[in-house]
Amino acid sequence: MPVDRRQFLQLGGMAALAYGAPSAWRAALSAPTATPGRADYTLRIARSLVELSPDHIVSTVTYNGQFPGPLLRFKEGQRTVVDIYNDTDTPEQLHWHGQIVPVDVDGSAEEGTPCIPAHGMRRITYVPGPAGFRFYHTHVVAGGDLTRGQYSAQAGPVYIEPRHEPGDHDREVFLVLKEFDPFFSQGGDMDMDFLAPATREQALQQRGESAMKASLAHGTPHGYEVGYQAFAINGRMLGHGEPIRVKQGERVLLHVLNASATEIRSLALPGHTFTVVALDGNPVPQPADVPVLWIGTAERVSAVVEMNHPGVWVLGDLDDDDRGHGMGIVVEYAGRTGKPQWRKPPEAKWDYRRFARPDARVQTPDAIIDLTFAKQNAAEHGFNRWTINGVPFDMHSRKPMLRLRHGARYRLRMHNASDDIHPIHLHRHSFEITRIAGQPAGGIIKDVVMLGGYQTMELDFSADQRGLSLFHCHSQLHMDFGFMALFDCA
Numbered sequence: 001m002p003v004d005r006r007q008f009l010q011l012g013g014m015a016a017l018a019y020g021a022p023s024a025w026r027a028a029l030s031a032p033t034a035t036p037g038r039a040d041y042t043l044r045i046a047r048s049l050v051e052l053s054p055d056h057i058v059s060t061v062t063y064n065g066q067f068p069g070p071l072l073r074f075k076e077g078q079r080t081v082v083d084i085y086n087d088t089d090t091p092e093q094l095h096w097h098g099q100i101v102p103v104d105v106d107g108s109a110e111e112g113t114p115c116i117p118a119h120g121m122r123r124i125t126y127v128p129g130p131a132g133f134r135f136y137h138t139h140v141v142a143g144g145d146l147t148r149g150q151y152s153a154q155a156g157p158v159y160i161e162p163r164h165e166p167g168d169h170d171r172e173v174f175l176v177l178k179e180f181d182p183f184f185s186q187g188g189d190m191d192m193d194f195l196a197p198a199t200r201e202q203a204l205q206q207r208g209e210s211a212m213k214a215s216l217a218h219g220t221p222h223g224y225e226v227g228y229q230a231f232a233i234n235g236r237m238l239g240h241g242e243p244i245r246v247k248q249g250e251r252v253l254l255h256v257l258n259a260s261a262t263e264i265r266s267l268a269l270p271g272h273t274f275t276v277v278a279l280d281g282n283p284v285p286q287p288a289d290v291p292v293l294w295i296g297t298a299e300r301v302s303a304v305v306e307m308n309h310p311g312v313w314v315l316g317d318l319d320d321d322d323r324g325h326g327m328g329i330v331v332e333y334a335g336r337t338g339k340p341q342w343r344k345p346p347e348a349k350w351d352y353r354r355f356a357r358p359d360a361r362v363q364t365p366d367a368i369i370d371l372t373f374a375k376q377n378a379a380e381h382g383f384n385r386w387t388i389n390g391v392p393f394d395m396h397s398r399k400p401m402l403r404l405r406h407g408a409r410y411r412l413r414m415h416n417a418s419d420d421i422h423p424i425h426l427h428r429h430s431f432e433i434t435r436i437a438g439q440p441a442g443g444i445i446k447d448v449v450m451l452g453g454y455q456t457m458e459l460d461f462s463a464d465q466r467g468l469s470l471f472h473c474h475s476q477l478h479m480d481f482g483f484m485a486l487f488d489c490a
């Protein structure tokens, strides 16, 4: 009789022993996971095939055999039960990115969330929030293994419905951007200069450049970077998925998630502009029109596009090579046919301040904490090692870098002594951007933000969550090699 894994688990420990289950299975079976009642959602982590195009099929680890993982729609404040099964041979973590949840739910081993055992399961019961566009993804260390962590296809969108939906659009479309088939390269990363303000700090630049010069003078090559062979939106390479079908005059709300392990993405739609209404799922104080979206690793942008330029278009990445290898999706107006058209958009910088409160007034924090990020070129078996205030994260000691006072408001003054742009993320909190490269800002609430090369940025947040919270660069390649710290709030 064929028995599926779930039924098999329900047979209980004795039956499993009789079948000669491996020890990992026995551990899972004896764990107290069999809570009665149905889950609202079931997620299953397993290796499966993803068809990016008919002649490009990849084998990777997914949620429920698909990429992206299913869109989970939660209701703000409504208790939710999620069962997570792990059908792989290694323990997993599922992180509820952008939600404010307790440590045992959050999905970070560094904070102390229990893992989802190999061939086992965990039931999570919690109250989702805050409302808005969030996502879920794996949170394990990949190190040099490009099949693990966010190099796999473990990511899916979450939409937490607010009690009152602000609805100035006709419909919404979720887009998940992701690369596949990763490989290592050693050429040094490409310089990206799309951020405004562009001012670099001399002291940071001197420090970063002299460290790199000294390393290269010793004959050390550049540390490893990661490149990709295939690019996709919603798991399909450009031209291979269903187009976004629109009607003239329609207002389409795009919820765009960059689920990349390491990359910053851009998006443009020829002849159209994006009205950015929310960043990381939080409404911005000042919606503004832009011709191009720039989205750091793990960032989300919600933008309304008024469909007023009939045709068949490519909504795609500005990089010709990445778009040519799949990073795009076709937008097709009703009644229009033909080859999808791409046109380079007008030159535009990405400036978070465009969406900020005009007066840039911010609360005075109780304390200011300076954090300096630095790169040690190829210092760890050819990988760059990353430090925060001179210290790489120690997975084993899990010693908090900061002790926070509950209820106090903190300002993180982050100094980037490297030329890389870092998507900085704080778990279990939202923060407010209060200064970018010396310029004041206010009112933008986010959970990931791009910190420019050799720049300083200030983020304010309230320490209102007890326990450990992980602070890290969201690039898998950086976080795995030191770019993490724990904040403890008693």
Ligand SMILES: [Cu+2]
Pocket (backbone or CB within 6 Å): 420, 421, 422, 423, 473, 474, 475, 478, 479, 483
């Ligand atoms: Cu980084």
